Amino acid sequence: MSTTALDVGDTLARTVGGAEVGEKLVLNIGPSHPSTHGVLRLILELDGEVVTRADTDIGYLHRGDEKIAENMTWNQFVPYTDRLDYLAPLANNVAYACAVEKLMGYELPPRAKVTRVICCELARISAHLLGLGAFAMDLGAMTMFLYTFTEREKIYNLIEFLTGARFTTSFTRIGGQTRDLPAGFLEGVREFVDQFDEKLLEFGKMLNRNRIFVDRTKDLGVIPADVALDFGLTGPNLRGSGNDYDVRKYFPYLGYETYEFEVPVGSAGDCYDRFTVRMEEMRQSVLIIRQAIDRMPGGPWQVDDPKNVLPAKNKVLTKMEELIHQFLVVTQGPDAPVGEVYFGAENPKGELGFYLNSRGGGVPHRLKIRAPSFCNLSILNQLLPGHTVSDVPAILGSFDFVMGECDR
C-alpha cells in the first residue's frame, strides 16, 4: 500500500532514523460498530495510533438481489430497489424504472418526468440530511443529527402522502408510477422547500465554521481527482475532489438538461469538501424542485402501451380490457425486447447504474447493479493508511455510504 499521496499523520509514526520500531497491532472494527453506518468491517493494522494497512471486508448485508432479479418479472423487482440505498428509496425506484424503460424504448410523458424529478430531488435532500447528521454525530456534534431529522420527518410525511409508505416506497412501475400525484402534494412540497432554505442556513451556521468540526475534517482523507475517478468514485465523493462529473449534466435523463442548476465541486478533496458539496447540493435540489413544481404539466402520467404497462386501478376494476392487461402484465411481466442497456442515474450517493441483459419476455437474463457505495468504499484500502485511528470515523462519515447498496 502506498502512502505517498496521503501522508497525513505520518509524522506521528514512531520512527527512529527512518526505521519503524515497535509492534504492529491489528484492530478489527465492525461489522457492527456505530461509525461504520451499518455492517462494514475494517481490519486495520496499526503502528501506535497510525493505520499502516487497511482491509475492507464487505458482504455482511449481501442478499443476492441480482439473483432474485433473474427470477421475477421487471415490475416485481421494484420493491427490492427500495432496499438498495434505503435512505433514498424513491431515487432508486426512479433509476430502476428508467433503466427498464430505456430497454423497452419508452419515452415518458412530461408529467411522469417532472414527477420523477421531484421524487429524486426530495430523496437527495433526505439522504444528504441523514448523511450530514450522521457525519456530524460521528465527530461528536449530536445536535446536528436532531436538527436534520426534524427536516427529514417533513420529507417522510410528504413521501407517505405520495406513495403510502415512508421508507419502502416502491413508487415507480415500468412505464410510469403506481398513481398520479395526490391533490395537495405539490403545495406540501412547496411549503417544505420554502422553509428549508432557512434551515439550510441554520445547519451551515452550526458546522461551517465550527472549530472542532473544521479541525477534524479539513485536510483529512484527501483524494486527488484522478485517483477518485480511477477508483470509480461518483457523487459528492468525486465532486469533492474537483471533478464535476454529475450524470444529470453529462448524460441527462428525465429532462434534467432543461432545469437550471449548478454542480458544486470541491477543491481540496478532503472530508470538509465532501461535506460542503452535500450542503450545496441540497440548495440546488431545492432550486430544481421549485422549477419542477412551476412547470408541472397535466396529461398522462404513464406510457401509452397497454400490453406492457400496468393500467390505472380504477379502470382495472371497471373495464374488461384493462383487467385482461393487468392480468397479463402481472403474471407474465412487461414483454421486453432482446438486447442490453446500461442506464446510470445520479443518486444521492453517486451513480446508481443498472446493466440489463434481456433475452426477451418478462424476466431479465442478467441484472447488474452498479452500486455507488460499492465503488466508493473500494478506495478505503488505499486511503486509510497514514491516518490515525481517530480520523477513521471522520473519513467514513464523509463518505456517506450505505451498506444495503454496497452489498446488494
Add this chain to the structure above:
Amino acid sequence: MSGLSREGHGDLLSAAQKLSEFRGETSWQVEKEKLPELMASLKTQGFTYLVDLAGVDHQGEDPRFEVVYELCDLRRKKHIRIKTKVAEGDSVPTVSHVWKTADWHEREAWDMLGIRFAGHPDLRRILMWDGYPHHPLRKDFPLAGLSTEMPDIAFTAAAPLEGGPFVTNTASLAQDREPRAHPAEERSL
C-alpha cells in the same frame, strides 16, 4: 449516450468486432487475449472512467461466460461497452492495473460467477465468506440456495422457499417453479 464510430478510433478498435447498436449504445466484442492492450489504449484515449464490470452467465452456450465493461469518456461525454467471452474454468486478463475500480468488480465477478481474472493482485471472495464452495449467481445455482458443510457458519441450509405465499407453481425444482414469468415464446394472447 452515443457510441464511437469505427473511423475515429480505427486503430484502437480494429481488434474488436462491432455489435449491433441498441438504444443508442454501441457494444464491441473483443477476444480476451487482446483485452489488456485494447483497454490500456482506450484509457489513454480518454476513457478514464470504468463505470461498471459485469459478468454474465450464458449457461448452455460455449463459451459460457461473458464479461461486460462499461466505459465512459467524460471529456467527450461518450459511452461504449466492451464485451469478451470466456469459457468455464478459463480466465480473463485483469484490467485492475488500468482502472483501480476494476479490482473489486473483478473480485465480485469471481465470487458470484466463478470467472477467474488472470493477473489480479488479490482475487479473493468479496461478498460471500472465505471458503464458501459455490458461485451463487450461476444459472445452475438454485434460488433457494444450497447447503454448505461449514459448521462454524450459522446458516448453511437452503432457504425455506417452498410453498411461499407468492409461489404459484410448486414444482420441486427451483428453476421450474421460478421464474414465475414466462419467456417470450410462451406468451399468448
